[in-house]
Amino acid sequence: MKFTDLPLVAPLQMALKDAGYETPTPIQREAIPVILEGHDLLGVAQTGTGKTAAFCLPILQILAKNHIRREPKCPRTLILTPTRELAIQIHQNLVTYSRHLKLKHAVIFGGVGQGNQVRDLAGGVDVLVATPGRLMDLFQQKYLRLDKIEIFVLDEADRMLDMGFIQDIKRILPLLPKKRHNLFFSATMPSEVQRLASGILTTPQKVEVTPPATTAEKIDQTVMFVDKSKKLDLLLHLLKDRTLSRVLVFMQMKHGANRIVEKLLKQGVNAAGIHGDKSQGARQRALEEFRSGKVRVLVATDIAARGLDIDGISHVINFELPHLPDSYVHRIGRTARAGAEGKSIAFCTAEEKSFLFAIEKNTRQKIAVIEDQPYHSVESAVAAVTSVGKAKAAIEKRQRPGGSDGPARSGRFKKNRRFGKPAAKG
Ligand SMILES: Nc1ncnc2c1ncn2[C@@H]1O[C@H](COP(=O)(O)OP(=O)(O)OP(=O)(O)O)[C@@H](O)[C@H]1O
Numbered sequence: 001m002k003f004t005d006l007p008l009v010a011p012l013q014m015a016l017k018d019a020g021y022e023t024p025t026p027i028q029r030e031a032i033p034v035i036l037e038g039h040d041l042l043g044v045a046q047t048g049t050g051k052t053a054a055f056c057l058p059i060l061q062i063l064a065k066n067h068i069r070r071e072p073k074c075p076r077t078l079i080l081t082p083t084r085e086l087a088i089q090i091h092q093n094l095v096t097y098s099r100h101l102k103l104k105h106a107v108i109f110g111g112v113g114q115g116n117q118v119r120d121l122a123g124g125v126d127v128l129v130a131t132p133g134r135l136m137d138l139f140q141q142k143y144l145r146l147d148k149i150e151i152f153v154l155d156e157a158d159r160m161l162d163m164g165f166i167q168d169i170k171r172i173l174p175l176l177p178k179k180r181h182n183l184f185f186s187a188t189m190p191s192e193v194q195r196l197a198s199g200i201l202t203t204p205q206k207v208e209v210t211p212p213a214t215t216a217e218k219i220d221q222t223v224m225f226v227d228k229s230k231k232l233d234l235l236l237h238l239l240k241d242r243t244l245s246r247v248l249v250f251m252q253m254k255h256g257a258n259r260i261v262e263k264l265l266k267q268g269v270n271a272a273g274i275h276g277d278k279s280q281g282a283r284q285r286a287l288e289e290f291r292s293g294k295v296r297v298l299v300a301t302d303i304a305a306r307g308l309d310i311d312g313i314s315h316v317i318n319f320e321l322p323h324l325p326d327s328y329v330h331r332i333g334r335t336a337r338a339g340a341e342g343k344s345i346a347f348c349t350a351e352e353k354s355f356l357f358a359i360e361k362n363t364r365q366k367i368a369v370i371e372d373q374p375y376h377s378v379e380s381a382v383a384a385v386t387s388v389g390k391a392k393a394a395i396e397k398r399q400r401p402g403g404s405d406g407p408a409r410s411g412r413f414k415k416n417r418r419f420g421k422p423a424a425k426g
């Protein structure tokens, strides 16, 4: 199937041609007709498979076909995202896809002055992309009205409906017209969130290309067992390999990210950090320099985990494992996008084994272990494959004369995997 087989109008077909898109991805193939028919939709598909275009294209078509005069301060469509950088990116996508249409878009987010945003909203817009905080802020200042919204989109819907954002969403929903077209998308969708979503959506169609939390196909995922004190040495060791050309490193905490950036810089590695304590200017600069290749290693917290589409990330390294298993799916999904290949490496200590288990359970797959690295920690490895008691016994056995000098092995170990070799699917 080609894009030309989808019922999209000529200006959109032209924009797709300009962008070099020929074949719709599965989520685009399935979601676009459903949205064009006016149904509410809950869309689940893997990271990097074009969910943005799956909602932007039909929205633009609906707005262009039903062209009504824009009213001051009123957006016709509202797209909410969890982070500022993602809002900016979706806005850029809208501009790309609508370049042959006469539609007006705006993006609003916190951390920057509101003057330009207020000006952009004044005459009304067809599509507004926003983060919830700034949206409510400008609404309360009466620079914005939400009573003419025709289409309401939650990108990263499960994140928007979880603890961090649900209070904002609960305040925003009553401000929207009751009769509206709702579209929710994500690569992960826990069942409790689906239940919550179904209370907001009206007789939605569910398009599930793959079960929620399915990792992108072309990511070669591995785990390295390492002691906490050796993680930085391991990272520096891996970075000697220049095939790690554009590397996104995830940390749990902002100060941890700062610390690693400092240490990398000291060792002559071109690195930058992105997290919530940085100014918006510094966040965008770090991202831009990473995108352009000026910075080789971007050290991030989970603010960079969802939605960001950066070309050519060769490796995602989980320096620390996420405590929420769905975060792992999004973090590693920053590589291997749009059919490209990519690698992910998780650093795992004995203390982090429960997170590793949760991740493997959630993604319904085992992650291949690489032992052939200089900081391989037998203790962490043993802890990760056996219960504590069994681990102790295995270590003791290894230390006894005549005992095996390797770590206790189980089926999940790939004995001869070397770092850098193409992955055998595990
Ligand atoms: N049909 C297509 N043909 C070629 N490239 C495409 C197509 N659709 C989208 N892309 C490209 O694929 C990349 C990923 O798209 P997008 O960011 O929409 O993914 P996503 O499914 O939203 O991922 P995530 O879950 O991480 O947010 C983008 O660079 C986009 O330009």
Ligand SMILES: [Mg+2]
Pocket (backbone or CB within 6 Å): 051, 052, 155, 307
């Ligand atoms: Mg996305």
